[in-house]
Amino acid sequence: MNELTCIVIGGGYAGINAVKAIRKTYKGDGGTRRLRLILIDQHPYHLRKVLLFKPAVTDEDIKVPLTKLFPEGVEFVQAAVTKIESGEKTILYRDFGGNEHSIHYDVLVVAAGSVIRRPDSAQGGIALSSIDAAKKIREEWCSNLRKAVNEKNGTERQRLMTIAVGGAGISGIETSAELAHFVREDARQLGLDPNEVMVNLVNANDRLFPEGPVKIGRKLEQFLNAKGVTVIHGSRVLHEKGGTLTLSSGKTMSVGLCIWTLGLMPNPVLKSMGLPVTSKGYAMVDESYRVQGAHGVYCIGDCAQIVDPASGKADGKTCKEATAQATRLGKVMMADLAGRTAPVHKSFMDFFCFGLGPEQGLVWTRIWGMNMIMTGRLGWKLRKYTWDSASLLPS
Numbered sequence: 001m002n003e004l005t006c007i008v009i010g011g012g013y014a015g016i017n018a019v020k021a022i023r024k025t026y027k028g029d030g031g032t033r034r035l036r037l038i039l040i041d042q043h044p045y046h047l048r049k050v051l052l053f054k055p056a057v058t059d060e061d062i063k064v065p066l067t068k069l070f071p072e073g074v075e076f077v078q079a080a081v082t083k084i085e086s087g088e089k090t091i092l093y094r095d096f097g098g099n100e101h102s103i104h105y106d107v108l109v110v111a112a113g114s115v116i117r118r119p120d121s122a123q124g125g126i127a128l129s130s131i132d133a134a135k136k137i138r139e140e141w142c143s144n145l146r147k148a149v150n151e152k153n154g155t156e157r158q159r160l161m162t163i164a165v166g167g168a169g170i171s172g173i174e175t176s177a178e179l180a181h182f183v184r185e186d187a188r189q190l191g192l193d194p195n196e197v198m199v200n201l202v203n204a205n206d207r208l209f210p211e212g213p214v215k216i217g218r219k220l221e222q223f224l225n226a227k228g229v230t231v232i233h234g235s236r237v238l239h240e241k242g243g244t245l246t247l248s249s250g251k252t253m254s255v256g257l258c259i260w261t262l263g264l265m266p267n268p269v270l271k272s273m274g275l276p277v278t279s280k281g282y283a284m285v286d287e288s289y290r291v292q293g294a295h296g297v298y299c300i301g302d303c304a305q306i307v308d309p310a311s312g313k314a315d316g317k318t319c320k321e322a323t324a325q326a327t328r329l330g331k332v333m334m335a336d337l338a339g340r341t342a343p344v345h346k347s348f349m350d351f352f353c354f355g356l357g358p359e360q361g362l363v364w365t366r367i368w369g370m371n372m373i374m375t376g377r378l379g380w381k382l383r384k385y386t387w388d389s390a391s392l393l394p395s
Helices: 013-028 131-149 154-160 170-189 214-227 269-273 319-338 376-390
Strands: 003-009 034-041 045-047 063-065 075-078 080-085 090-094 100-104 107-110 114-116 162-166 198-202 229-232 237-241 244-247 252-254 257-260 264-266 297-299 351-355 361-367 370-375
Touching (some): 003 013, 013 107, 013 319, 131 154, 131 257, 170 351, 214 361, 237 257, 297 319, 361 376
Parallel strands (some): 034 075, 107 297, 162 198, 198 229
Antiparallel strands (some): 045 063, 080 090, 090 100, 237 244
16 A cells, blocks of 8 residues: 655644644545654654743643654654755754654645744843743742841842743743742742742733733733732833843842743744745745645644735734644645645634633633633633643643
């Protein structure tokens, strides 16, 4: 029997959901050739990147072995893809011994994802960009609390118990809420006054959540305030040096720790792979996720510039969009293989979830022109469901 080789590059949210969708769609569509499905990633695990704040406050493991997600039917290659030769339908990759290899494909899915923006090293602070960085953040605030126990100078004690989070997107909101809870709990256990813990969230915009209604931004701020988070609007963190934080407004404050949550940018390896990219570095695809000028190559997730052809709206860069794109991609691929008209991209509904500390959350969606809001434990359950389902885990 002939074999169809499909390679998926990237074990992030888009990649693992693409693998799931391709397997399901190919089987359901009655594919006549044996499907050889290969997943390539530099790591042997799926990193639950949206939960990076967890190891900054607890011992929770946010890595899921790829063999756990796909115990059979999927080949794994731990390597870095260096080049896509679309004319020959071949990819080149480098294993961890530095050895170069090549492999032929019939269908290729690029889901290389994004990388977290980092400030210049001279700006100080710690960017929440990896598990190691998250653990360093935890070590820093724990160390500061221990120092505060024996600090007699009130001003210095307050500095040690003050944290600034630079960047107020979803990651910044969720990180500040988690910190406010766990740092206060640790302060209480050490005999410190938990009310002296200060968490400042620095927001470059004039309100939180500019993607949604004003009242949702206000409600988020109310929840954060109740947790002990102070939101500073209309300003950016310029740098932190020697315990002094300088804002673009000219204001300074004393802090024991500065954490950067600056959002995402497309993976820079796309260009080196040989894919056509936009001025901002996103892969250029059509309305059915096909990479321009590369037959049999598709791209979804954070690394692609995906636009709804009906509305002209660019898709968001969260795991919920990646999941929906992956599901549609499976149908697109089968249609292309069979010579049928393929479905085209449609924007995901307005739906946003926020974790606001342990077992607390807020969900906003717009249905039939009406705003629906769920908060508290229900909001957290829905938030947890989105986290788990995006990582193909039972909730």
